[in-house]
Amino acid sequence: MRESEIVELLRQVATGGAARGLADDAAVWSPPLGRELVLTHDIVAAGVHYLPGDDPSDIAWKLVAVNLSDLAAKGAVPAGVLLGLSLGDEDEAWLRRFAGGLHRVLSDHGTALWGGDTVRSGGQASLGCTAVGHVLPGSALARAGGRDGDLLFVTGTIGDAGLGLAARRGEAPGDAYLERRYRLPMPRLGFGKRLAESGAHAAMDVSDGLLIDAARMAAASGLAAEIDCKAVPLSQAAAARLPAGDTGRLAAARAGDDYEILLAAPAQAEAALRAAAATDALPLTRIGRLRLGAGLCVLGTEGRAIDPGPLGYEH
Amino acid sequence: MRESEIVELLRQVATGGAARGLADDAAVWSPPLGRELVLTHDIVAAGVHYLPGDDPSDIAWKLVAVNLSDLAAKGAVPAGVLLGLSLGDEDEAWLRRFAGGLHRVLSDHGTALWGGDTVRSGGQASLGCTAVGHVLPGSALARAGGRDGDLLFVTGTIGDAGLGLAARRGEAPGDAYLERRYRLPMPRLGFGKRLAESGAHAAMDVSDGLLIDAARMAAASGLAAEIDCKAVPLSQAAAARLPAGDTGRLAAARAGDDYEILLAAPAQAEAALRAAAATDALPLTRIGRLRLGAGLCVLGTEGRAIDPGPLGYEH
Numbered sequence: 001m002r003e004s005e006i007v008e009l010l011r012q013v014a015t016g017g018a019a020r021g022l023a024d025d026a027a028v029w030s031p032p033l034g035r036e037l038v039l040t041h042d043i044v045a046a047g048v049h050y051l052p053g054d055d056p057s058d059i060a061w062k063l064v065a066v067n068l069s070d071l072a073a074k075g076a077v078p079a080g081v082l083l084g085l086s087l088g089d090e091d092e093a094w095l096r097r098f099a100g101g102l103h104r105v106l107s108d109h110g111t112a113l114w115g116g117d118t119v120r121s122g123g124q125a126s127l128g129c130t131a132v133g134h135v136l137p138g139s140a141l142a143r144a145g146g147r148d149g150d151l152l153f154v155t156g157t158i159g160d161a162g163l164g165l166a167a168r169r170g171e172a173p174g175d176a177y178l179e180r181r182y183r184l185p186m187p188r189l190g191f192g193k194r195l196a197e198s199g200a201h202a203a204m205d206v207s208d209g210l211l212i213d214a215a216r217m218a219a220a221s222g223l224a225a226e227i228d229c230k231a232v233p234l235s236q237a238a239a240a241r242l243p244a245g246d247t248g249r250l251a252a253a254r255a256g257d258d259y260e261i262l263l264a265a266p267a268q269a270e271a272a273l274r275a276a277a278a279t280d281a282l283p284l285t286r287i288g289r290l291r292l293g294a295g296l297c298v299l300g301t302e303g304r305a306i307d308p309g310p311l312g313y314e315h
Numbered sequence: 316m317r318e319s320e321i322v323e324l325l326r327q328v329a330t331g332g333a334a335r336g337l338a339d340d341a342a343v344w345s346p347p348l349g350r351e352l353v354l355t356h357d358i359v360a361a362g363v364h365y366l367p368g369d370d371p372s373d374i375a376w377k378l379v380a381v382n383l384s385d386l387a388a389k390g391a392v393p394a395g396v397l398l399g400l401s402l403g404d405e406d407e408a409w410l411r412r413f414a415g416g417l418h419r420v421l422s423d424h425g426t427a428l429w430g431g432d433t434v435r436s437g438g439q440a441s442l443g444c445t446a447v448g449h450v451l452p453g454s455a456l457a458r459a460g461g462r463d464g465d466l467l468f469v470t471g472t473i474g475d476a477g478l479g480l481a482a483r484r485g486e487a488p489g490d491a492y493l494e495r496r497y498r499l500p501m502p503r504l505g506f507g508k509r510l511a512e513s514g515a516h517a518a519m520d521v522s523d524g525l526l527i528d529a530a531r532m533a534a535a536s537g538l539a540a541e542i543d544c545k546a547v548p549l550s551q552a553a554a555a556r557l558p559a560g561d562t563g564r565l566a567a568a569r570a571g572d573d574y575e576i577l578l579a580a581p582a583q584a585e586a587a588l589r590a591a592a593a594t595d596a597l598p599l600t601r602i603g604r605l606r607l608g609a610g611l612c613v614l615g616t617e618g619r620a621i622d623p624g625p626l627g628y629e630h
Contacts, residue, residue: 020457023535025385025519026355028455031346040341041397041445043432070340082356084399084443117358123438128399130356130445140343142335204340220338 001092006085006118009095013103016112018080027114029080035134038076042067046088046124051168056094057101058183059127064105065185066207067131069259072192073205074140076133078109083116084128109189141195145202146221146264152288153273155188155260157235158210159242162255177237185259192261194276199269206260210253212311213262214288215296221264224293227253230301233285246300250308253298264290316407321400321433324410328418331427333395342429344395350449353391357382361403361439366483371409373498374442375416380500381522382446383424384574387507388520389455391448393424398431399443424504456510460517461536461579467603468588470503470575472550473525474557477570492552500574507576509591514584521575525568527626528577529603530611536579539608542568545616548600561615565623568613579605 001009011022018029031037044063046052064081071078083102090098106113111131164182166172188205195203202221206213211227218225232249234242242248265273270286277284288299300306316324326337333344346352359378361367379396386393398417405413421428426446479497481487503520510518517536521528526542533540547564549557557563580588585601592599603614615621 020459023459024389024457026353026389026391026455028389028450029352029354030452031352037344037346038341039344039395039397039429039445039447041399041431041443043399043401043434043443045401045434045436048434048436074339074341074343076341080354082354082445084356084358084445086358086360086401086441086443114354116356117443119358119360119363119441121360121363121439121441123441124436126401126434126436126438126441128356128358128401128432128443130354130397130399132354135343137345140341142339144335144338 001095003118006095009099010113013099013106014113018112019114022115029114032134036137036140038071038074038133038135038140039130040067040070041128041130042070043126043128045126056097060098060101061105061184063127063129064102065187066259067129068109068187068189069185069205071131071133072187072189073203073261074135075192075195076135076140077193078111078131078133078189080112080114080132082114082130085116085118086121086126087118088121088123088125090125109187139196141200141203143202143204143217143220146217146223146290147201148223148290148292150201150264150266150290151270151286152214152225152262152264152290153284154206154210154233154262154287155191155277155282155284157233157238157283158258158260159238159252159255160235161257163238163241165257175237182257185257187259188261188282190280191277191282195263198272198276200263200265200273202264204262206258206262208256209311210258211296211308215311217262217264218290218296221290223290224295224297225288225290226297226299227288228299229306231285231287233283246306254311316410318433321410324414325428328414328421329428333427334429337430344429347449351452351455353386353389353448353450353455354445355382355385356443356445357385358441358443360441371413372416375413376420376499378442378444379417379420380502381574382444383502383504384500384520386446386448387502387504388518388576389450390507390510391450391455392508393426393446393448393504395427395429395447397429397445400431400433401436401441402433403436403438403440405440424502454511456515456518458517458519458532458535461532461538461605462516463538463605463607465516465579465581465605466585466601467529467540467577467579467605468599469521469525469548469577469602470506470592470597470599472548472553472598473573473575474553474567474570475550476572478553478556480572490552497572500572502574503576503597505595506592506597510578513587513591515578515580515588517579519577521573521577523571524626525573525577526611526623530626532577532579533605533611536605538605539610539612540603540605541612541614542603543614544621546600546602548598561621569626
């Protein structure tokens with residue numbers, strides 16, 4: 001497929017006015033009055049973030065969803081995306097399924113395709129997405145907002161996607177639930193929108209592993225993080241597959257691709273945060289706290305600090 | 316260099332508040348009140364848009380400049396960019412020079428680095444840039460705005476970059492001016508800002524070749540374009556290198572990478588447009604017109620339609 005044919009395919013997804021039918025040099029969009037904008041750009045690359053044999057529809061979902069997950073962690077309402085598709089030898093069938101997945105993830109999250117660019121690089125595909133959303137001024141939480149004594153919470157369950165990836169690689173038996181968690185991350189936009197008003201101080205999405213991302217939040221906040229290993233929330237499917245005790249929960253907390261929200265909040269915000277999560281039937285688990293100091297401390301079942309080993313996916 | 320070290324390097328460029336020190340999941344930016352946003356994303360890929368041996372500082376310039384050129388054609392004031400860098404085996408020296416070029420092109424155009432993502436894809440580099448700017452509501456010109464009888468104008472000179480590329484490929488003797496035009500395109504932001512108030516109906520930047528881009532503007536406007544071959548503006552350096560007459564000017568008008576602005580405007584707007592271009596000491600040349608019909612017609616020196624051959628760079 002030539003670039004013009006790919007644009008024709010994407011035009012069927014880009015039906016909003018801002019996209020100008022993908023027939024102009026740029027998108028033109030009126031931002032909602034009195035809102036701040038939140039902008040993020042993440043790349044999803046073949047062989048790094050997805051397997052070459054993955055369903056192109058799922059790849060499109062993941063490309064957009066990981067960007068919307070960043071918006072969710074800032075409490076933003078998504079508005080539109082621009083895509084930069086650097087393609088290898090993907091054929092027409094691949095591109096049609098990709099466009100289908102794109103339509104699905106965008107319409108499921110009320111987000112428009114505004115524009116972008118496509119090149120044939122010849123190598124492995126590298127897919128970029130810029131997502132733009134908006135928040136009430138001053139309400140976008142930062143990683144750096146954590147305060148001494150804040151409790152750490154995480155949404156959903158941890159480690160599913162890592163186990164799903166292992167299953168898809170043939171390193172473990174197949175499991176539809178775990179593989180779905182790897183293929184189709186769900187940006188926590190509903191909960192994210194209620195984060196700031198619920199009294200949270202800091203938030204980020206968990207993409208490289210709970211431990212390493214908690215360490216990053218602590219570092220950005222100039223504090224130390226303490227994680228209670230036995231509190232790391234596991235799905236039934238993950239618990240059935242992981243070793244019992246600290247070993248299994250550490251493995252889950254080191255795995256990437258969760259796309260859950262990690263947040264720091266004072267104890268008095270806990271009830272409001274639980275109510276906000278319950279609105280979406282989303283589990284919310286207290287997993288530790290921030291305190292004066294630096295670095296990450298993992299407490300084992302005995303209540304003593306244990307060596308967590310490598311923390312997660314280091315780029 | 317690991318991703319974290321590359322981010323550290325880019326952090327020195329991303330000094331504005333919206334970037335949050337590149338330490339958060341997303342940028343947070345307050346758009347100017349009462350303005351519409353213009354958003355574009357273009358990729359610059361190794362082996363396609365630049366030569367692997369090109370100076371990384373120039374590559375960074377080009378990556379940002381071609382995106383700012385799209386903003387210029389819409390009359391937008393640039394605000395910030397997000398970068399998606401999919402890298403091959405570029406080393407630290409390469410990345411340092413790239414960051415230097417980035418700083419230069421952004422500071423020269425009053426534009427901030429807001430964020431982005433970096434991956435090591437292993438193949439050839441593919442560099443994406445999302446540029447965000449703003450305009451008075453309703454003032455962003457489209458390709459589709461041309462009207463029957465509008466005159467076509469183009470800024471600057473045409474064909475220089477194509478000749479510069481040939482020189483850099485060793486297909487022609489070196490020429491500092493022409494190669495510079497290939498390496499360091501200048502987004503026509505100053506002129507672009509004055510386009511709408513000067514009475515232009517349609518505008519776009521010339522990136523794939525004057526003829527093909529004029530054909531695209533005509534098609535988007537539902538009209539035919541007529542280009543007067545002898546009017547295609549050449550620099551002295553290009554004129555010295557190209558065959559005389561229609562052949563040379565056709566070659567210039569088929570070459571890509573000009574990043575000049577092509578615009579359609581009624582005859583009564585000509586004086587205001589010339590004044591707007593003169594403010595930047597930018598040549599503005601009338602090269603043809605739009606009329607009822609479809610397609611592109613090139614008039615030769617005899618005043619008769621000639622066969623232009625392939626129009627330009629088709630993706």
